[in-house]
Amino acid sequence: MPERRIFGTQEWAVKTANCLEGCAHDCKYCYAKSMAIRFGRKKPETWHSEERRLDRIGNACRGRPTRVMFPSTHDITPSSLPTSLAAIEQLLEYGHSILVVSKPHVDCIAAICREFDDYREKILFRFTMGSAEDETLSFWEPNAPSFMERLDSLCFVHERDFRTSVSCEPMLDSDVEAVVSTVSPYVTDAIWIGKANQLRQRLKINGATDGETARRAEALIASQSAECTDAPFRRLSGNKQVKWKDSIKKMVGLEMPARPGLDI
Numbered sequence: 053m054p055e056r057r058i059f060g061t062q063e064w065a066v067k068t069a070n071c072l073e074g075c076a077h078d079c080k081y082c083y084a085k086s087m088a089i090r091f092g093r094k095k096p097e098t099w100h101s102e103e104r105r106l107d108r109i110g111n112a113c114r115g116r117p118t119r120v121m122f123p124s125t126h127d128i129t130p131s132s133l134p135t136s137l138a139a140i141e142q143l144l145e146y147g148h149s150i151l152v153v154s155k156p157h158v159d160c161i162a163a164i165c166r167e168f169d170d171y172r173e174k175i176l177f178r179f180t181m182g183s184a185e186d187e188t189l190s191f192w193e194p195n196a197p198s199f200m201e202r203l204d205s206l207c208f209v210h211e212r213d214f215r216t217s218v219s220c221e222p223m224l225d226s227d228v229e230a231v232v233s234t235v236s237p238y239v240t241d242a243i244w245i246g247k248a249n250q251l252r253q254r255l256k257i258n259g260a261t262d263g264e265t266a267r268r269a270e271a272l273i274a275s276q277s278a279e280c281t282d283a284p285f286r287r288l289s290g291n292k293q294v295k296w297k298d299s300i301k302k303m304v305g306l307e308m309p310a311r312p313g314l315d316i
Contacts, residue, residue: 221246246297
């Protein structure tokens with residue numbers, strides 16, 4: 053039997069959990085948006101409208117307690133915060149540990165820390181920062197927080213002794229080292245780095261087909277070729293905080309995880 057390929061969310065968690073359909077951040081490259089459009093659950097122009105689906109959390113509350121990534125197909129936004137808090141509460145009360153993945157709004161993160169301070173050892177925050185440049189972030193992630201707000205959120209949870217990590221997947225420019233050097237003092241777990249996957253296909257499905265997006269997409273894809281990625285990989289390969297997503301592992305020949313949720 054061929055080995056199962058572990059990739060995407062499976063590198064980080066055994067299960068995923070979500071409580072919304074749609075996401076107000078409306079990132080251009082969003083894989084969840086493209087899947088929802090492909091299967092007729094949303095249209096490009098309606099993805100930003102968040103539909104409450106707290107009933108979906110029950111799907112993750114079966115079997116043995118394990119590590120769950122929340123959320124994986126939307127984000128924790130001010131408009132969805134009450135639903136997200138209710139979802140986190142269900143997951144923790146079931147016995148799961150939670151990998152909270154977000155392009156963070158500091159007020160939302162502060163609310164999670166206040167609400168679940170007693171569960172500190174069961175929560176690992178992972179904040180997505182694909183660039184340290186606000187212009188780049190606002191282009192690809194038009195309604196998501198600025199880099200400084202994401203950094204403030206990281207500092208906030210770090211100061212309160214929650215475990216912290218950062219995701220630079222997808223890298224949104226060629227200066228991932230700027231993100232790594234800025235966030236390193238506030239990371240207790242790891243800084244994950246990965247490419248922009250299936251970018252052309254997802255942009256087309258998501259309706260992001262204007263000329264400027266196409267131009268910048270081609271430039272981003274070119275910057276993540278094996279030749280262009282080799283130098284930063286070599287410079288960061290000795291950094292014990294840095295881990296590489298499957299898109300980079302395949303490119304440079306690193307060992308792939310053997311089973312879901314190993315977070316290596």
